[in-house]
Amino acid sequence: MIHTEGLAREFRVRRQTVTAVAGIDLHVEPGELVALLGPNGAGKTTLLRMLTTLLPPTSGSATVAGCDIHSDAGGVRARIGYIGQKNSAGENFRVRDELVTQGRSYGLTRARARERADEVLAQLELEPLAQRKPGTLSGGQRRRVDIALGLIHRPGLLFLDEPSTGLDPQSRASIWEHILRLRREQNMTVVLTTHYLEEADRMAERVVVVDHGRVIADGTAEQLKNDLAGDHLTITTENEPDAGAAATAAARFSDEVAVDGLTVRLRVPRAVRAMPEYLRALEAAGVKAVTADITQPTLDDVFLALTGRSLRDDQAA
Numbered sequence: 001m002i003h004t005e006g007l008a009r010e011f012r013v014r015r016q017t018v019t020a021v022a023g024i025d026l027h028v029e030p031g032e033l034v035a036l037l038g039p040n041g042a043g044k045t046t047l048l049r050m051l052t053t054l055l056p057p058t059s060g061s062a063t064v065a066g067c068d069i070h071s072d073a074g075g076v077r078a079r080i081g082y083i084g085q086k087n088s089a090g091e092n093f094r095v096r097d098e099l100v101t102q103g104r105s106y107g108l109t110r111a112r113a114r115e116r117a118d119e120v121l122a123q124l125e126l127e128p129l130a131q132r133k134p135g136t137l138s139g140g141q142r143r144r145v146d147i148a149l150g151l152i153h154r155p156g157l158l159f160l161d162e163p164s165t166g167l168d169p170q171s172r173a174s175i176w177e178h179i180l181r182l183r184r185e186q187n188m189t190v191v192l193t194t195h196y197l198e199e200a201d202r203m204a205e206r207v208v209v210v211d212h213g214r215v216i217a218d219g220t221a222e223q224l225k226n227d228l229a230g231d232h233l234t235i236t237t238e239n240e241p242d243a244g245a246a247a248t249a250a251a252r253f254s255d256e257v258a259v260d261g262l263t264v265r266l267r268v269p270r271a272v273r274a275m276p277e278y279l280r281a282l283e284a285a286g287v288k289a290v291t292a293d294i295t296q297p298t299l300d301d302v303f304l305a306l307t308g309r310s311l312r313d314d315q316a317a
Protein backbone atom coordinates (compact mmCIF):
# COMPACT_ATOMS: atom_id res chain seq x y z
CA MET A 1 0.00 0.00 0.00
CA ILE A 2 2.96 2.30 0.72
CA HIS A 3 6.48 1.83 -0.64
CA THR A 4 9.13 4.47 -0.19
CA GLU A 5 12.78 4.48 -1.11
CA GLY A 6 15.23 6.97 0.29
CA LEU A 7 12.45 9.48 0.82
CA ALA A 8 14.02 12.69 2.12
CA ARG A 9 13.12 16.30 2.72
CA GLU A 10 15.27 19.25 3.61
CA PHE A 11 14.27 22.81 4.42
CA ARG A 12 16.36 25.95 4.04
CA VAL A 13 16.04 28.07 7.15
CA ARG A 14 18.11 31.26 7.33
CA ARG A 15 20.81 29.90 5.04
CA GLN A 16 20.98 26.69 6.98
CA THR A 17 19.75 23.31 5.85
CA VAL A 18 17.38 21.48 8.18
CA THR A 19 17.02 17.79 7.37
CA ALA A 20 13.49 16.89 8.40
CA VAL A 21 13.41 13.42 6.81
CA ALA A 22 16.76 11.83 6.08
CA GLY A 23 16.03 8.98 3.66
CA ILE A 24 13.26 6.65 4.70
CA ASP A 25 12.48 3.23 3.26
CA LEU A 26 9.04 2.22 4.43
CA HIS A 27 6.76 -0.57 3.29
CA VAL A 28 3.19 -0.85 4.51
CA GLU A 29 0.96 -3.73 3.43
CA PRO A 30 -2.80 -3.39 2.86
CA GLY A 31 -4.81 -3.56 6.09
CA GLU A 32 -1.93 -2.70 8.42
CA LEU A 33 -2.25 -0.23 11.29
CA VAL A 34 1.07 1.54 11.69
CA ALA A 35 1.94 4.08 14.36
CA LEU A 36 4.82 6.45 13.67
CA LEU A 37 6.27 7.23 17.06
CA GLY A 38 8.97 9.77 17.80
CA PRO A 39 9.83 12.95 19.68
CA ASN A 40 8.91 16.45 18.55
CA GLY A 41 10.73 17.38 15.37
CA ALA A 42 11.55 13.75 14.48
CA GLY A 43 10.09 14.23 11.00
CA LYS A 44 6.77 12.40 11.35
CA THR A 45 4.56 15.20 9.99
CA THR A 46 6.97 15.92 7.14
CA LEU A 47 6.90 12.24 6.19
CA LEU A 48 3.08 12.21 6.19
CA ARG A 49 2.96 15.42 4.18
CA MET A 50 5.17 13.87 1.51
CA LEU A 51 3.16 10.65 1.40
CA THR A 52 -0.04 12.63 1.04
CA THR A 53 1.49 14.77 -1.77
CA LEU A 54 1.19 18.00 0.21
CA LEU A 55 4.95 18.48 0.16
CA PRO A 56 7.39 17.38 -2.57
CA PRO A 57 10.39 15.38 -1.36
CA THR A 58 13.91 16.71 -1.91
CA SER A 59 14.93 13.22 -3.02
CA GLY A 60 13.73 9.64 -3.06
CA SER A 61 10.56 8.08 -4.38
CA ALA A 62 7.28 6.69 -3.12
CA THR A 63 4.19 4.94 -4.34
CA VAL A 64 1.07 5.33 -2.22
CA ALA A 65 -2.07 3.28 -2.88
CA GLY A 66 -0.51 2.17 -6.15
CA CYS A 67 0.19 5.71 -7.44
CA ASP A 68 3.50 7.52 -7.73
CA ILE A 69 3.62 10.65 -5.54
CA HIS A 70 5.53 12.58 -8.25
CA SER A 71 3.80 11.59 -11.45
CA ASP A 72 0.31 10.81 -10.14
CA ALA A 73 -0.37 13.05 -7.15
CA GLY A 74 -4.04 13.24 -8.18
CA GLY A 75 -4.31 9.45 -8.09
CA VAL A 76 -2.83 9.38 -4.59
CA ARG A 77 -5.20 12.08 -3.35
CA ALA A 78 -8.24 10.31 -4.74
CA ARG A 79 -7.35 7.13 -2.85
CA ILE A 80 -6.28 8.42 0.55
CA GLY A 81 -7.79 10.31 3.45
CA TYR A 82 -5.61 12.74 5.39
CA ILE A 83 -6.50 14.12 8.78
CA GLY A 84 -3.93 16.75 9.71
CA GLN A 85 -3.14 18.15 13.15
CA LYS A 86 -5.40 21.14 12.74
CA ASN A 87 -9.18 20.92 12.56
CA SER A 88 -10.32 20.75 8.97
CA ALA A 89 -13.95 21.83 9.37
CA GLY A 90 -14.78 25.54 9.32
CA GLU A 91 -16.75 27.22 12.08
CA ASN A 92 -19.79 28.47 10.25
CA PHE A 93 -21.46 25.63 8.42
CA ARG A 94 -23.35 22.75 9.92
CA VAL A 95 -21.49 19.47 10.22
CA ARG A 96 -23.61 17.67 7.61
CA ASP A 97 -23.27 20.55 5.14
CA GLU A 98 -19.48 20.53 5.62
CA LEU A 99 -19.47 16.84 4.78
CA VAL A 100 -21.63 17.30 1.68
CA THR A 101 -19.36 20.12 0.46
CA GLN A 102 -16.34 17.90 1.04
CA GLY A 103 -17.99 15.12 -0.96
CA ARG A 104 -18.73 17.54 -3.79
CA SER A 105 -15.08 18.65 -3.80
CA TYR A 106 -14.18 15.01 -4.49
CA GLY A 107 -16.47 15.04 -7.50
CA LEU A 108 -19.47 13.24 -5.99
CA THR A 109 -22.92 14.19 -7.25
CA ARG A 110 -25.04 16.12 -4.74
CA ALA A 111 -27.22 13.06 -4.07
CA ARG A 112 -24.20 10.78 -3.58
CA ALA A 113 -22.44 13.36 -1.38
CA ARG A 114 -25.53 13.50 0.86
CA GLU A 115 -25.66 9.74 1.01
CA ARG A 116 -22.00 9.53 1.96
CA ALA A 117 -22.41 12.32 4.54
CA ASP A 118 -25.11 10.27 6.25
CA GLU A 119 -22.99 7.13 6.11
CA VAL A 120 -19.94 8.72 7.72
CA LEU A 121 -22.09 10.52 10.29
CA ALA A 122 -23.40 7.10 11.31
CA GLN A 123 -19.96 5.48 11.26
CA LEU A 124 -18.53 8.06 13.62
CA GLU A 125 -21.67 8.29 15.76
CA LEU A 126 -22.11 11.92 14.83
CA GLU A 127 -25.79 11.84 13.83
CA PRO A 128 -26.97 13.82 16.88
CA LEU A 129 -24.44 16.53 15.98
CA ALA A 130 -25.23 16.69 12.25
CA GLN A 131 -26.98 20.06 12.49
CA ARG A 132 -24.47 21.65 14.87
CA LYS A 133 -21.70 24.00 13.77
CA PRO A 134 -18.17 22.63 14.36
CA GLY A 135 -17.28 25.70 16.45
CA THR A 136 -19.78 24.60 19.11
CA LEU A 137 -18.41 21.05 19.50
CA SER A 138 -16.01 19.61 22.07
CA GLY A 139 -12.43 18.73 21.08
CA GLY A 140 -13.19 15.02 20.78
CA GLN A 141 -16.36 15.65 18.74
CA ARG A 142 -14.46 17.96 16.39
CA ARG A 143 -11.80 15.35 15.90
CA ARG A 144 -14.48 12.86 14.89
CA VAL A 145 -15.82 15.40 12.39
CA ASP A 146 -12.28 15.72 10.99
CA ILE A 147 -12.11 11.96 10.55
CA ALA A 148 -15.56 11.93 8.92
CA LEU A 149 -14.35 14.58 6.44
CA GLY A 150 -11.31 12.43 5.63
CA LEU A 151 -13.52 9.43 4.92
CA ILE A 152 -16.13 11.00 2.66
CA HIS A 153 -14.64 9.62 -0.59
CA ARG A 154 -14.19 6.08 0.85
CA PRO A 155 -10.40 6.02 0.87
CA GLY A 156 -8.66 2.67 1.34
CA LEU A 157 -5.78 4.32 3.17
CA LEU A 158 -6.10 6.78 6.00
CA PHE A 159 -3.36 9.05 7.35
CA LEU A 160 -3.91 10.68 10.73
CA ASP A 161 -1.47 13.16 12.23
CA GLU A 162 -1.74 13.03 16.01
CA PRO A 163 -5.44 12.10 16.05
CA SER A 164 -5.69 12.04 19.83
CA THR A 165 -3.36 14.85 20.92
CA GLY A 166 -4.87 17.40 23.27
CA LEU A 167 -7.96 15.32 24.05
CA ASP A 168 -9.04 14.09 27.46
CA PRO A 169 -8.49 10.36 28.13
CA GLN A 170 -12.13 9.47 27.45
CA SER A 171 -12.17 11.24 24.06
CA ARG A 172 -8.81 9.70 23.19
CA ALA A 173 -10.20 6.25 23.89
CA SER A 174 -13.26 7.02 21.78
CA ILE A 175 -11.17 8.22 18.81
CA TRP A 176 -9.15 5.01 18.99
CA GLU A 177 -12.28 2.91 19.19
CA HIS A 178 -13.53 4.54 16.00
CA ILE A 179 -10.22 4.14 14.19
CA LEU A 180 -10.02 0.47 15.13
CA ARG A 181 -13.60 -0.13 14.06
CA LEU A 182 -13.14 1.56 10.68
CA ARG A 183 -10.17 -0.59 10.09
CA ARG A 184 -11.92 -3.78 11.13
CA GLU A 185 -15.13 -3.15 9.22
CA GLN A 186 -13.64 -1.67 6.06
CA ASN A 187 -10.23 -3.33 6.06
CA MET A 188 -8.71 0.12 5.85
CA THR A 189 -4.96 0.68 6.01
CA VAL A 190 -4.16 3.24 8.71
CA VAL A 191 -0.94 5.19 9.25
CA LEU A 192 -0.91 7.60 12.16
CA THR A 193 1.54 9.58 14.22
CA THR A 194 1.41 9.75 17.95
CA HIS A 195 3.32 11.03 20.95
CA TYR A 196 1.52 8.74 23.32
CA LEU A 197 3.70 5.76 24.07
CA GLU A 198 0.95 3.79 25.78
CA GLU A 199 -1.41 4.27 22.84
CA ALA A 200 1.16 3.10 20.31
CA ASP A 201 1.88 0.14 22.55
CA ARG A 202 -1.71 -0.97 23.10
CA MET A 203 -3.40 -0.05 19.84
CA ALA A 204 -1.00 -0.28 16.92
CA GLU A 205 0.14 -3.65 15.77
CA ARG A 206 3.20 -2.16 14.14
CA VAL A 207 5.28 0.65 15.58
CA VAL A 208 7.78 2.57 13.48
CA VAL A 209 10.10 4.61 15.68
CA VAL A 210 11.39 7.77 13.98
CA ASP A 211 14.22 9.93 15.27
CA HIS A 212 16.16 12.69 13.49
CA GLY A 213 14.36 11.91 10.24
CA ARG A 214 15.25 8.21 10.20
CA VAL A 215 13.48 4.98 11.07
CA ILE A 216 15.41 3.57 14.00
CA ALA A 217 13.12 0.63 14.82
CA ASP A 218 10.20 -1.10 13.16
CA GLY A 219 8.15 -4.00 14.48
CA THR A 220 5.35 -5.00 16.81
CA ALA A 221 5.55 -3.31 20.21
CA GLU A 222 6.17 -6.77 21.68
CA GLN A 223 9.08 -7.49 19.32
CA LEU A 224 10.66 -4.09 19.91
CA LYS A 225 10.43 -4.47 23.66
CA ASN A 226 11.80 -8.03 23.63
CA ASP A 227 14.60 -7.37 21.16
CA LEU A 228 15.69 -3.94 22.22
CA ALA A 229 14.75 -3.35 25.83
CA GLY A 230 14.25 -6.70 27.57
CA ASP A 231 12.67 -7.29 30.97
CA HIS A 232 14.22 -6.18 34.22
CA LEU A 233 14.59 -8.47 37.14
CA THR A 234 15.30 -6.85 40.49
CA ILE A 235 16.10 -8.48 43.82
CA THR A 236 17.10 -7.08 47.18
CA THR A 237 19.36 -8.85 49.64
CA GLU A 238 19.95 -8.66 53.41
CA ASN A 239 23.46 -7.27 53.24
CA GLU A 240 26.06 -5.94 50.82
CA PRO A 241 28.21 -9.08 50.60
CA ASP A 242 25.07 -10.96 49.59
CA ALA A 243 24.36 -8.30 46.95
CA GLY A 244 27.90 -8.83 45.60
CA ALA A 245 27.37 -12.61 45.50
CA ALA A 246 23.97 -12.12 43.83
CA ALA A 247 25.59 -9.94 41.16
CA THR A 248 28.20 -12.62 40.53
CA ALA A 249 25.45 -15.24 40.17
CA ALA A 250 23.57 -12.87 37.85
CA ALA A 251 26.44 -12.80 35.35
CA ARG A 252 25.32 -16.24 34.15
CA PHE A 253 21.94 -14.81 33.12
CA SER A 254 22.74 -11.35 31.83
CA ASP A 255 25.60 -9.13 30.77
CA GLU A 256 23.76 -6.11 32.07
CA VAL A 257 23.90 -6.31 35.85
CA ALA A 258 23.80 -3.30 38.15
CA VAL A 259 24.26 -3.28 41.93
CA ASP A 260 22.97 -0.43 44.04
CA GLY A 261 23.43 -1.02 47.79
CA LEU A 262 21.35 -4.08 48.60
CA THR A 263 19.59 -4.09 45.21
CA VAL A 264 20.68 -6.07 42.17
CA ARG A 265 19.08 -5.37 38.81
CA LEU A 266 19.63 -7.34 35.64
CA ARG A 267 18.24 -7.22 32.13
CA VAL A 268 17.04 -10.49 30.67
CA PRO A 269 15.08 -11.41 27.55
CA ARG A 270 12.25 -13.17 29.42
CA ALA A 271 12.09 -12.49 33.14
CA VAL A 272 9.30 -14.98 33.88
CA ARG A 273 11.61 -17.75 32.76
CA ALA A 274 14.85 -16.34 34.18
CA MET A 275 13.50 -15.45 37.63
CA PRO A 276 12.99 -18.99 39.04
CA GLU A 277 16.38 -20.09 37.69
CA TYR A 278 18.07 -17.05 39.16
CA LEU A 279 16.42 -17.61 42.55
CA ARG A 280 17.64 -21.22 42.51
CA ALA A 281 21.15 -20.02 41.67
CA LEU A 282 20.99 -17.61 44.61
CA GLU A 283 19.89 -20.37 46.93
CA ALA A 284 22.77 -22.56 45.75
CA ALA A 285 25.14 -19.64 46.46
CA GLY A 286 23.70 -19.28 49.96
CA VAL A 287 22.17 -15.86 49.22
CA LYS A 288 18.76 -14.95 50.56
CA ALA A 289 16.60 -12.77 48.31
CA VAL A 290 14.41 -10.55 50.49
CA THR A 291 12.30 -9.25 47.58
CA ALA A 292 12.10 -10.21 43.92
CA ASP A 293 10.40 -8.17 41.24
CA ILE A 294 9.90 -8.25 37.47
CA THR A 295 9.47 -5.07 35.40
CA GLN A 296 8.33 -5.29 31.80
CA PRO A 297 9.76 -2.69 29.46
CA THR A 298 7.79 0.11 27.86
CA LEU A 299 8.28 1.64 24.43
CA ASP A 300 10.10 4.43 26.24
CA ASP A 301 12.69 1.85 27.36
CA VAL A 302 13.00 0.87 23.69
CA PHE A 303 13.61 4.50 22.73
CA LEU A 304 16.10 4.87 25.58
CA ALA A 305 17.96 1.72 24.51
CA LEU A 306 18.15 3.00 20.92
CA THR A 307 19.02 6.63 21.50
CA GLY A 308 20.18 7.00 25.09
CA ARG A 309 17.33 9.53 25.52
CA SER A 310 13.91 9.17 27.05
CA LEU A 311 11.00 10.03 24.79
CA ARG A 312 9.19 11.41 27.81
CA ASP A 313 12.08 13.80 28.58
CA ASP A 314 12.19 14.86 24.93
CA GLN A 315 8.49 15.63 25.04
CA ALA A 316 8.77 17.52 28.31
CA ALA A 317 11.59 19.59 26.81
Ligand SMILES: Nc1ncnc2c1ncn2[C@@H]1O[C@H](COP(=O)(O)OP(=O)(O)OP(=O)(O)O)[C@@H](O)[C@H]1O
Pocket (backbone or CB within 6 Å): 011, 012, 013, 018, 019, 020, 021, 038, 039, 040, 041, 042, 043, 044, 045, 046, 047
Ligand atom coordinates in the same frame (compact mmCIF):
# COMPACT_ATOMS: atom_id res chain seq x y z
N1 LIG B 1 8.19 24.30 6.68
C1 LIG B 1 9.30 24.08 7.39
N2 LIG B 1 10.33 24.94 7.33
C2 LIG B 1 11.47 24.70 8.04
N3 LIG B 1 11.65 23.66 8.85
C3 LIG B 1 10.64 22.78 8.97
C4 LIG B 1 9.42 22.94 8.24
N4 LIG B 1 8.61 21.90 8.56
C5 LIG B 1 9.29 21.12 9.42
N5 LIG B 1 10.51 21.65 9.68
C6 LIG B 1 11.55 21.09 10.56
O1 LIG B 1 11.72 19.72 10.22
C7 LIG B 1 11.91 18.93 11.38
C8 LIG B 1 10.83 17.85 11.44
O2 LIG B 1 9.55 18.46 11.69
P1 LIG B 1 8.19 17.62 11.73
O3 LIG B 1 7.09 18.59 11.96
O4 LIG B 1 8.13 16.76 10.55
O5 LIG B 1 8.42 16.73 13.02
P2 LIG B 1 7.36 15.89 13.85
O6 LIG B 1 8.04 14.61 14.18
O7 LIG B 1 6.09 15.80 13.12
O8 LIG B 1 7.20 16.77 15.15
P3 LIG B 1 5.86 17.04 16.02
O9 LIG B 1 5.62 15.75 16.73
O10 LIG B 1 6.30 18.14 16.91
O11 LIG B 1 4.77 17.41 15.07
C9 LIG B 1 11.87 19.90 12.55
O12 LIG B 1 13.20 20.25 12.87
C10 LIG B 1 11.12 21.08 12.00
O13 LIG B 1 11.50 22.26 12.66
